Amino acid sequence: MDQTAPGVTGEVLVVTGMSGAGRSTVANALEDLGWYVVDNLPPQMIKPMLELSELAQEAVPRVAVVLDVRGRDLFERLPEVTRSLRDARHLRVMFLDASDDVLVRRFEAVRRPHPLQGDGTLVDGIRRERARLSRVRESADLVVDTSHSNVHQLTTKIADLFAESGAARHSVTVMSFGFKYGLPADADLVADMRFLPNPFWVEDLRSLTGEDESVRDYVLSQPGAREFLDAYTAALRPVLEGYQRENKRHSTVAIGCTGGKHRSVVMAREIAQRLDDVPGVTTRVAHRDLGRE
Structure with missing residues (x-):
């Protein structure tokens, strides 16, 4: 049965x-x-294409339009077009980003010039594009950083974000990371676990990770660990409920420690488990830096 509202x-x-x-x-x-x-x-x-599909009584329920710097007037017309369509369509803008050094490596791997490179270098082209896209990035509904994702990981992330998920209205990624490798660029909320003792300095635990039971027991036995979990997940509940009211479909909660190997891994899993019972929310856990040396 078609659940689409009349006229939308x-x-x-x-x-x-x-x-x-x-x-x-x-x-x-x-x-x-x-x-x-x-x-x-x-x-x-975009608007004429959607209108034509509706006139032909073949409206497509989910349409993705891919835009890039090849569209010369993208940056001038995109805000105007998206504003005009939001009343008639459930429209969102997703911005894909990556760090400059990663983009350079990717272009060098395929041996192709950057579309805005001209007579300059790859870095020149990337900087020009980043400047032209700054306003689009700021107004995007969802920013996805792909710096640490290969093709398969990015495909999985898109499936998590946009696959049909039953009654769930909001998907939360609880991501562990190491501060020494930098903050996740796509994090909506960040919590710091460096207030807990570091298992790295315990000889029997140093070579293990937060996935190991002995590390988990050690971290959760520290003063303040369980108190933090109770307080933080309680604070997240009204935030996630508000995201649903605002039709925000995905958020990333980043949990950091020094190297992203012990404390953040344990606490990310614990937080995700506690959020599983929030109505309308599905959770997944990701460990950005777990495999790093």
Whole structure:
């Protein structure tokens, strides 16, 4: 049975971001999930395309439009177009990003110039694109950092974000990380576990990780650990409920320690388990830096 309200068709996702950040991978993943994907459509053509599909009585419930710097007027027209469509469609903008050094490595691996490189270097092209995209990034509904994701990991993340998930209205990724490797660029909320003693300095635990039972027991036995879990998950509940009211479909809660190997791994799993019973919310755990030396 069609649950779409009269006069309002299905979802529209605008996919944009930095060249080399994974737009093609995302487009393929969305297509596999049943989205109708249109690549490199000028922004001003989005509305006519959707209107034509409705006139033909073949409205597509989920449409993804991939835009990049090849669309010359993207940056001038995109805000105007998305504003005009939000009243008639459930429209979101997803911005794909990655660090400059990662983008350089990716372009060098495929031996292709950056579309804005011109007579300059790869770095020149990346900087020009980042400057032109700054306003688009700021206004995006969802920013996905792909710096630490390969093709398969990014595909999995898109499936987590956009696959049908029953009654769930909001997906939370609880991500452990190490501060010494930098903050996750796509984190919505960050908590610091460095107030707890570091298992690294316990000889029997140093070579283990937060996935090991002995490390978990050690971390959770420390003063303040369980008190933090109770207080933090209680504080997250109204935030997640508010995200649902605001139609925010995904958030990332980043839990950090020094190296992302012990304390943050334990606490990320504990937080995810405690959030599992929040109505309308599904959780997944990711360990960004667990495999690093």
